[in-house]
Amino acid sequence: MKKIINKGFSLSLSPSGSGIKPGARFDSSISVRSSTTSTATSTASAAETNMNSPCREKLFVEHCKGVNGLEKVVLREVRGCSAEIYLYGGQVISWKNEYGEELLFLSSKATFTHPKPIRGGIPICFPQFANHGSLEKHGFARSRVWSIDPDPPPFSANSSSQACVDLILKHSEEEVKIWPHRYEFRLRITLGPGGDLMLTSRIRNTNTDGKSFAFTFAYHTYFAVSDISEVRVEGLETLDYLDNLKDKERFTEQGDAITFESEVDKVYLSTPTKIAILDHERKRTFVLRKDGLPDAVVWNPWDKKAKAMADFGDDEYKHMLCVEAACVEKPIILKPGEEWRGRQEISAVPSSYCSGQLDPKKVFQSD
Ligand code: TA6
Numbered sequence: 001m002k003k004i005i006n007k008g009f010s011l012s013l014s015p016s017g018s019g020i021k022p023g024a025r026f027d028s029s030i031s032v033r034s035s036t037t038s039t040a041t042s043t044a045s046a047a048e049t050n051m052n053s054p055c056r057e058k059l060f061v062e063h064c065k066g067v068n069g070l071e072k073v074v075l076r077e078v079r080g081c082s083a084e085i086y087l088y089g090g091q092v093i094s095w096k097n098e099y100g101e102e103l104l105f106l107s108s109k110a111t112f113t114h115p116k117p118i119r120g121g122i123p124i125c126f127p128q129f130a131n132h133g134s135l136e137k138h139g140f141a142r143s144r145v146w147s148i149d150p151d152p153p154p155f156s157a158n159s160s161s162q163a164c165v166d167l168i169l170k171h172s173e174e175e176v177k178i179w180p181h182r183y184e185f186r187l188r189i190t191l192g193p194g195g196d197l198m199l200t201s202r203i204r205n206t207n208t209d210g211k212s213f214a215f216t217f218a219y220h221t222y223f224a225v226s227d228i229s230e231v232r233v234e235g236l237e238t239l240d241y242l243d244n245l246k247d248k249e250r251f252t253e254q255g256d257a258i259t260f261e262s263e264v265d266k267v268y269l270s271t272p273t274k275i276a277i278l279d280h281e282r283k284r285t286f287v288l289r290k291d292g293l294p295d296a297v298v299w300n301p302w303d304k305k306a307k308a309m310a311d312f313g314d315d316e317y318k319h320m321l322c323v324e325a326a327c328v329e330k331p332i333i334l335k336p337g338e339e340w341r342g343r344q345e346i347s348a349v350p351s352s353y354c355s356g357q358l359d360p361k362k363v364f365q366s367d
Helices: 038-049 302-308
Strands: 003-005 029-031 061-065 071-076 082-086 091-096 163-170 183-191 197-205 213-219 222-224 231-234 240-243 249-252 264-268 274-279 284-291 295-300 320-334 339-350
Touching: 061 163, 071 163, 071 183, 082 183, 091 197, 197 213, 197 320, 213 339, 231 320, 264 320, 274 320, 284 320, 320 339
Parallel strands: none
Antiparallel strands: 003 029, 061 071, 071 082, 082 091, 163 183, 183 197, 197 339, 213 320, 222 320, 231 274, 240 249, 240 264, 264 295, 274 284, 284 339, 295 320
């Protein structure tokens, strides 16, 4: 018998069986396989009914309301790590470690109001990164309301011991007028047993007119940092990049790891699958692993641009850094029926920082 200790969060299946929905609260200690109370019985049957789902740890998934009554899903892991995902934008807005410390930046001025995207967390840029095309900046996926995917096609990855949620976004008739394509975008967000956060996107061309489509993409991840001047990024040194502050001109990065003393907005090209973000003051290293996403964007608006953004505090640039697994330089092209996958996994580990060097064994030689 499997025992799950659950500190009073809620779950139930929708009547149509189409997945989780805001539901009743239940006991703090429940049994999944058998039960002695009526509350636990209904909960257990919900869990049993959904046992075919790839996200087995349904009891660590709560579907409830967030800011402005917007629907959100909370993932929790046994040690206390958590992640919050808004259906608005399909956007992760919080990722906490086992001590309850927030690892992602969310602006104190973020608005949760359509059509403005939420400033912080991990906005999804699709089908266009920034202004690399004629659509609205960063595409429309970040300001659409996603749905919980009732029946995600199987993944090869084993999600059996992880809390996860599957979201889906499909073209709307309104949207087809601005981007004349039909697609299915499936996004799985997984909180692993160690608190790692994994986002996997599967985008399929469902055009029936035989047309291919091209898109660019980014997981626009806002990491929370103690002080931007104490941060360095490793893994991008010596690479070529497009500088958005210089008309997307191409340069080659010089010198050591990247540090920050002014505005930065660069798209690094053909980057390694692993990038490290070291926060010296907090003695924390974020490790970003990616797959299917050759580029990496690094952005900090610094003081002037920060002041110009209505949904961003004047001094908040000091406490954030965007490092984004992306595909910008060479758009992805999908023929009808074809599917693309792109994955970003982030973990937060204590820095083993010594004489200005990150312990390379820890970050670059581990899986
Ligand atoms: O990813 C970097 C970037 O494209 C920057 O140019 C900067 O403008 C940022 O995204 C935020 O864009 P947003 O539309 O969310 O204000």
